[in-house]
Amino acid sequence: MSTQNSKEETMTASPVREPAPPPTGLASSGSSLRSKLPGLNSISLLLIWAAVIVLFGITQTSTFLTTETLKTLAADQAITAIMALALLLPLAAGAYDLSIGGVMGLAVVLVAYFQSHYHLGFVFAILLTLCAGLGIGAINAFVIVRLRVDSFIATLGMSSVLLAAVEWINGGQEIVTGISTKFTNLGSDQLLGFQLPFYYMLVIGGILWYVLEYRQAGRYMYAIGSNPDAARLAGVRTGRLTVTALLGSAFIASLAGVIFTAEIGSATNQAGPPYLLPAFAAAFLGATQFRAKVVNVPGTLIAVYALATGIKGLQLSGAAFWVNDLFNGLALIIAVAFAVRASRKRA
């Protein structure tokens, strides 16, 4: 009888509510049935993904529907997926980390530099690199939690500092020699036909999913993202958890850098920053899926691969190399536009 039944009552509806932190989504129902079952909204990305596969499967049968394409996609996107996962902790806790691109770039150079310049064993080089990543995360956390600088500003500044650091470390030169083959094998070996980075991504995603869904820390981070004051008064140590989230994002981003270098076998100084935007696009697009309104692991991973499948199909159809950037940028804007529209509808 009503055409409005997708809307719901909120006691706080008000035209001048502060905009909520970024991750908002499409799922709009408050009824128990709808929130338990994935509604039309929350599986739409899967449908779109399927449609894309069918479309390019028909138009580009010989090149697109091959195990080769599947494997390249899986491996190529592993780094993007890890970078998107890195964003989830701070985004869940209502903070931005724009420095993950810079942290990854730093890790890419550091892990090679330690091996080629100081002739350190690769295990030691990896550990030192991850520590450096955590150090950056700690600085971010200090600036945001202690000095109370807005996370967007703090990490934006940090990413520029990191660009400088990367150039300074090796004078802007690519590092191609002195990298252990044992190390590069970790990035290029295959298991069951897939490159190892794909599995690293799955492991990181699994751990993150478990922490966000089944640990107190995850619940606390989502609570902070929802209402920091209420979370604090409910006994959540908001500062400490924000620190944890920022350490987590920096750690995962430096892992991404290490894996990137292992996969490529050399270290360029341009590696990290290009991943920042696709990571955000996937995290926000993923927030529209599965779990109402908030960033989540399965949604993010599906978003990464749905986007990549579309881009791959276009490239195989002869599209120019810049469709990559175009596609990711559009996806970011559209995802957030949908999220904003959904939350407006809700009010």
Add this chain to the structure above:
Amino acid sequence: MSSNSPVVLSIEGLSKTFTGQKALRSVDFQVHAGEIRALVGPNGSGKSTLVKILAGYHQPDEGAVATVDGQPFELGHADAAFAAGLRFVHQDLGLVPALGAMDNLALGRGYIRGRSGTISWRRERETGEELLASLGYDFDFRAPVSSLAASERTGIAIARALEGWRGHAKILVLDEPTASLPAAEVNRLFEVVRTVRDNGVAVIYVSHHFNEVFDISDTVTVLRDGAHVATLPTADVDEPRLVELTIGRKLAEPRDAQSATAIADAGTALLQLIGVGGRVVQHLDVEVGPGEIVGVAGVTGSGREEICGLVFGDHQRSGEVLIEGRSVPPERPDLSLRLGMAYVPPERAAKAALLDQTVRQNTTISWLKPFYGPRGLRRADERAETNIWLDRLEVVPRDSEALFQTLSGGNQQKIVLARALRIKPRVLVLDEPTQGVDVGAKAAIHDILRNAAAEGAGVLVASAESEELVQLCDRIIVMNQGRAGRECLAAEVSADELTEYTLRTLAADPA
């Protein structure tokens, strides 16, 4: 009187459905020019929905017909509502917290500008100050609204709605305008509302407080379960009748004077405040014994609204707070909870609600440990315990996975209470525990608090409502200019006397 004056707003057959739930069932509603119409009903009765449809936040179901001054009026459109002369003061006021009173006033109507388009700050300030002064308010005009007292914020919102009402506004809708106003300011508000009425404007006054309904309204409309129950001249009903109409049953008798003296003697203090101070509060010493409910009364600005936050650790404080002799560190809500102190904050939306999370997540957030299994948090256990609380506090709907924001105010407040009670607190600290809650839910919340006390918890309640304190507490401390003034046994004072004390101590200059 009002039935002779012309109908200014007429609505017929107004229904509203939210995801299968009927919030309004074919409501007919007429308001006459120059009357004050009280709109009452329990939470979830549809009052808020009705107001929000009038304001254009919600779209009505099809089939509703509305007119303003005989002209067709399209419900569910904010612009149409404004053009038709409807003005609103919503419960959450709709102010921009970071801006001052002046800017908040100007945002509604546009800044006053000179010939070149430059904002004339001088005229802006004069106009605004005059307007607020006419309501009897006097505070720093440039201070961000967020730093003002709740009553001052209400004043700004009312001033903004009233601004320019001469000739334009036909209907003023006030949604729970006294939610956090002390008695003295309620009367001031009433004077303003009557002035508005006497100028031919119809006032729709949404309230849970029946004493206000009787004080101010000419007619009263009762809603229950989304349906129109009755519209009567206020003079023709008494309070028991109105309560019956509202909740569909009679209320329990307020509790008799219990042996307050016996309680005061019992044991050592559970909660001790020694020389506690904050922004307003100075050197406050209070003791709460096991099983005792201690109330804090006082007008806004007396320190009443600050105490609970100081005790729990929301704000910076000086002095000592002890629970069973153990010191509670300041500004550490997590440690306060661990020491067995639970807190129900004022301003639920800002300080307690995780609006976009589920009822379950809102209930369990303060104590997740019992749900830990070998593989992390066990959702099923969480759901089961949440359901127990939903049953115990009679929360509707009984759905642990519903989003918190879909619940009505009273049910949201019960969830916040469940969050506090779940930790099995030794000490309960509550600031306005029945904020924006209907009579039925209010009685239920009072029962819950009495039970907690009966089981040995110490309870500290701050409230702007004298009646609530007298009904609920054993002992009441009246705050006056940041210090504990008179202290009285609840059994020995009436609500009116208590209100008088809060005002009288204010007038009694210590000098």
